[in-house]
Amino acid sequence: MDVPQTEPRLVDALRADLEDAGYGVEHVEEVLGPVATAALHREETVPALRATAAATGADARVAALVRLFVLGTAVPAALVARALPRLGVDGAQRLGLVTAAGAGADDEVRALVDLRPYAATDGRGDATWWLASDLGELATGGALRTDHVLGVGGASTTLAQVTVRDERARALDLGTGCGVQALHAARHVRHVTATDISARALGFARFNATLAGVRPDRVTLREGSMLEPVAGQAFDLVVSNPPFVITPRRADVPAYEYRDGGRAGDDLVRDLVTGVGAVLAPGGVAQLLGNWEVRGGQAWHERVGAWVDESGLDGWVVQRELLDPAHYAETWIRDGGTTPERDPAGWTARYDAWLDDFASRDVEAVGFGVVTLRRPADDDRPRLRRLEEVTGTVRQPLGPAVAAALAAHDWLAARDDDALARERLVVAADVTEERYLTPGDVDPRIVLLRQGGGFGRTVQVGTAAAGFVGACDGELTVGQLVGALGALLDVGADAVAADVLPTVRGLVEEGLLLPAST
Template sequence: MSTPPAPVVVPELVAALRADLTAAAYTVEHVEDLLGPVAAGALDRGEALPALRATEPAAPTGGDPAAVLTRCFVLGVPVPVRALAAALPGVGVEAAALLGLVDAAGRGPDDEVRARVDLRPYAASDGAGEAAWWVVSDLGELATGGALRTDHVLGVGGASVTLAQATVRDPRRRVLDLGTGCGVQALHASRHAEHVVATDLSTRALAFAAFTTALAGLGPDRVELRAGSMLEPVTDDTFDLVVSNPPFVITPRRADVPAYDYRDGGRAGDDLVRDLVTGVGAVLAPGGVAQMLANWEIRDGEEWHERIGAWVDASGLDAWVVQRDEQDPAQYAETWIRDGGTTPADRAAWTARYGAWLDDLASRDVASVGFGIVTLRRPATGRPTLRRLESQTGSLRQPLGPVLAAGLAAHDAVTALSDDDLAARHLTVAPDVTEERYLEPGAVDPRVVLLRQGGGFGRTVQAGTALAAFVGACDGELTAGQIVGALGALLDVPAADVAADVLPSVRGLLADGLLTLA
C-alpha cells in the first residue's frame, strides 16, 4: 500500500484552521451530544453505522459544522465541497488540501471531499487539570476499511491516555517526550514545562506531531522536534522529566509478521524496554523523573518482578513499577494480531501470525507478558533508596500522576525520618480513608479492622488492634510518640514495645498516603 503524504504546517493557514474548529464547537463534549450516547458508545467500540446515521442530516448541505467535520475526519466518509467549506469558512477547502488534510474531487459545490488524515477533538484530565486540543493522525481502520499500514501514525489510544494520566505534572524546566508519535504527550507536557523536546524515529510521525502542536498554538520555541532512535537525538542533553510510550510490543522477527512503526521498535523480545530502563538515567538531571509504559517477559519459573527488577537495579535509579496486567502467550498474540487489523476471518494470515507469536515467545520460555507503568528517578544526591515493584490489576482512580508524585515525596520524607523524628511528628488520616470493622455477633472487639483508601491505588490494609487505635487517634493534635505512650498505658504494654509494633506499619501508611505528616 502506498504511503499518503503527511500534513504540512503553514502557520497562517493552521491559525485559520484553529479558529474554524473553535467556531464550529468541534469539541469532545459537543460531538458526543451530536451523536448521542448510543452512537458515541458504538463509535468507541469501533462501529461507525450509528454515528453515520446520527450525522447524516449534515451530509448534503452542511448543517452543524461539527457534524460535517466528524463525518469527514473521524468517520472517513466523503462530504460535499459546500458542506466542508461551510464548516471551515476561514481556511477553506483549497487551503485544507494544501495543508494535506483533504483531497477534493473538484471545485464544484457538490464535488466530493475526502479526508486524508484523522483530525478529531481530544479532551483529557491529567495531574494539571482539564485540557482540550485537536489531534491529527493517520486515518484508522474504521475510516479506511482496511488494515493499517506499517508506517501508520497512531492517534490517541488507551495507552496514550494511561501515560498522560500517570505522569507527574509539577513544574519542570525541560521535558523529553521520547517516541512522540502524533504528539499527544508533548501537548500534555507543554502545560507544565518551559521547553519540550519530542523525538521519534519516524519522520512521518514527526510531521503529524508538528501539525498537532502547531494546531495547539505551540511553536518550536515550546516544542522542539528531533528525529532519531531512542535516546540518540538527546545524548548531550539532560531533562527534568522524560515521558515515553515506546514501541514496546514484543513482536516475532519474521518477514511474514508486519512490524508497525508505532508499536514495534525492531528489537528481539523485550530488549527495547530493557535498554530504555537501564539507559534513560543518562539523560536525567538530578531529581529528574522518567515515566514510561512497558511490556516485559515473564520467563517460566520466574516471578513477574524478577526481570523488570533486574533492569531497575542496573539503572542505578529510584524505581516504582506498577504491573497493571499480565497475559499468557495466546492472549498476547491475539491482542496484537487484532491490533494490526488481522481477524480470525482471514484464516491463513491469522494462523500464520498466531503461530509466529507462539513460537517466538516459546523460544525464550516466556510464560506470560506483563504490562505496566515504570517510574524512575535520579536521586538528587546519593544512592537510590526506592525500589518498589507491585502488581495492581484492579481499577485505579485517575489521574494517577498526583498519587505517584505524592508517593515519591512521601518516600523521601519517611526515609529521612528516624524513629525519634517520627515520634515527634503530628500525623493525620488522609481524607479518603475509611475504616471497616468486622465483629462476630455479640462480640465487643472486632476480629478484623480494614483501612480502605478511596482514591489512587485504592489500597486496603488490615490493621491490628494497636495500629487501628493509633490511626484512629491521628487527628493532628498529638504527636506519634504521645499516641504510642497513651496506647502503652491503655494496653498495659511498654511504650517501646508499642512503638516497635506500630511505627514500621505507620511508615508504610505514610508512604502509601493513608496517613500524612501534619
C-alpha cells in the first residue's frame, strides 16, 4: 500500500532532521516571505518557487524541504541529503516519502507525499507537528485520486479549535483521515481510538502519530464505516470531521473517500447526529462538523433540530455558513481538481449533476456548522437544545467557551429562581458595555453588553438589567441586587425579578456573567 512506513529508527531520524532544519510554520513563512506565503494560500506557486530558489545558508535546508514536500518540485539528491542528513535519500525512500531517479548527487528526487509543518492553538494551548498526506492538485497538476488522503484544511482546524479539551479517559476520532484530530485528542485523553473507512488514511494516521512521538499504546486504529468498528464501546469524547460533502450519487461523478460518505443528500450527517449517542458514556461529548440541506418551505434549524430531538442528547448546533446550490457545487467540483479551464466538458457535466441532485430534493441552500452533543450524566435534568446562526468573527480556540457553556447550562438547570437568588455573580473579564444616548437625555436609549472572547456575542439589555450587571462584583447575592433595584426604581423586587432574571440566566448561559465561586 502506497503510504509512508513507520520503521522507528528511520522515523526518529526524520524527526531529528526536521527539528534541526527548523522546518516549522514560522520558519517556512520567513523563508517564503509575506508575498509568497499569501500567494501560496491562493494556490499560486510561482512566488514560492522563486523565494525558495534564492534561499541560502541555514534557510536553504527549509527551502529544499518546501520545494520537495509542499511544492512538489524535483530537488537534486545532494540538496535533499543536506536537508535530511540523518535520514538521507535512501532512508527517505525506505519510508516511502520520496523517489529518486538515480544514486548520483545531481539526480532528481521527487516527493511521494506532502509533508509539512503544522501549528494550531486548541483549548490546551499551542500544538506543533509535521503531518504527511497525499500530494495535492497544486503539486501533481492533476485531478485527485478517489482514495486521496487529505491534509489539514480549514475544517480540520475549526474542529480542533472548537473541541472541549478537559482531561478524559477514552476518545474516538471518527473518520480520522491523516490523524490530526487524534493527535490533538492524545494531548488530553488517556487513550484514543481512530477509525476510517480508508485503509490508506489509517496508514498516514499511523505514520503521523509515530512522527509526533505518540506511544503506540495510546492510539488504536480501526478500519470501518461510521460507528461499526466501535459498536458496543463507550467514549467520553467523540470528534469527527466526517465525509459530509453532499455529492450526486451518479457513476459519472467521482466519489472521494475523504469527503464523500456514499449516502444521498445529508443522510450521513443525520445518521451520525442521531446515532452517536450509542457510543457516548454518561457525560460524554460528541463534536462534529457537517453539511445539511435547507429545503423549500423549511428553516435550517427545523431539519437539524429534528435530528437533535431524535438523538435524545443535549444538542447545540451552530451554523457558520450558508451557500446556495451553485456556489456549493462549484466549491466541491474544484476541490476534486476539475476546473472549467482544464476540463470544460467535465466541469459542465458535474455542475449539471450537482444542480439536478439538489433540485430533486428541492434544496435551496446548504448549511455548514458545528454540532455539539452530550449524553447527560443526570437524566432528570432539562435537556440543552440550542440551534443558532453565528456567521461573524469568533475568537478561537472556542473549546473553552463550549465547555463553559455546557457547565453553565448544568449550573442553571440545577437552580430555580429561589436558588439563583442566593448565588453571587461577577461580570466576565472580557465584557464591555456600550451606551447610546440621544443628546440631552439622562438615560440611554440602548445598552449593549459585548463579549470580547469566545463567540463575541452582543446582548442588548434594559435599564434594570444593565444596572444589575453593573453591580455584579460578587459581593451581593442576586436576590439582594434585585431587592436594591426594586427599591431604587420604586417598582418592587418581584417586578424587577420578573424583568431581570430571564436576562440574567441568558447572560450566564452565554458566559457574560459567571458564578462568583468559579
